[in-house]
Amino acid sequence: MIGNRLWIGIPEPSISSETRQHLLAVKPGGVILFGRNIVSIEQLKQLIDDLRSLLGNSLVISLDQEGGRVVRIPGGVTLFPGNLALGSAALRDRQRALExxxxxxxxxxxxxRAIGIDVNLAPCVDLLRSSDERGIGSRSFGSDPQLVLELASEIGAGHREQGVHDCWKHYPGIGRATVDPHFGLPTIPGQDSGDHLIPFRAAARA
Known part of the structure; x- marks a missing residue:
């Protein structure tokens, strides 16, 4: 029962005997896929089929396909620029950027959805507060919390129209950090968090 509440990763692009034993022991509710698990679209589909055959069709498959510098599927799908491209476009034509x-x-x-993904761990709704690209950088839509909320809402709605859930991150907002969380542990000041929480509060109410 506890395992069903966990989403875990696996170390390879196919299910080894050791990984199989581990998955059957834990019986996770979900598997998060990373670049190390993906060689091609066909291989990815087979891996997802194998995971569901092993753990059941209710298994949740997720990954991070944000666009820009964070994509787990590097080819065979449409590759979009980082969120800041949409944020910049909105400064010129907000309605067009939302579309x-x-x-x-x-x-x-x-x-x-065609590949078998249930949840895209995106978009980032962190507010851009640091110009240091080692931080959130171009993964952010920008510094305006209302604009970030609107753009994220449109991307999320587009996902859900196609049967894929979105997951807004990174609570409570790491836009002030100067460390990429993939390579280190970012720290943020506890004060002045109000604006950074606006997108998350809106998502919680949705």
Whole structure:
């Protein structure tokens, strides 16, 4: 029962005998896929089929396919720029940027659903507060919390139209950090968190 509450990763692009034993022992509710698990689209589909054959069709498959510098599927799908491209476009034409965000969500959602992905661990709704690219950088839509909320909502809605869930991150907002969380542990000041929580509060109410 406890294992069913866990989403875990596996170390390889196919299920080894050791991984098989581990998965059957833990019986996780979900598996998070990373770049190390993906060689090609066909291989990825086979891996997902094998995981569900082993653990059941209710197994949740997730990955991070944000666009820009964080993509787990590097080819065979549409590759979008980082979120800051949409944020910058919105400064020139907000409505058009929102339309493009919805379209991006639909395209990405449709492609992920066809592969067998249930949840895309995206988009980032961290506010851009540091110009240091080692931090959130171009993964952010920008510094305006309302604009971040609107663009993320459109991408998420596009995903859900195609049967893929979105997951907003990184609570409580790491836009002030100067360390990429993939390579280190970011720290953020506890004070002045109000604006950074706006997108997360909106998501919690949705």
């Amino acid at each position: 493009l965000a919805r379209l991006q969500g639909r395209i990405s959602g449709k492609e992920l």
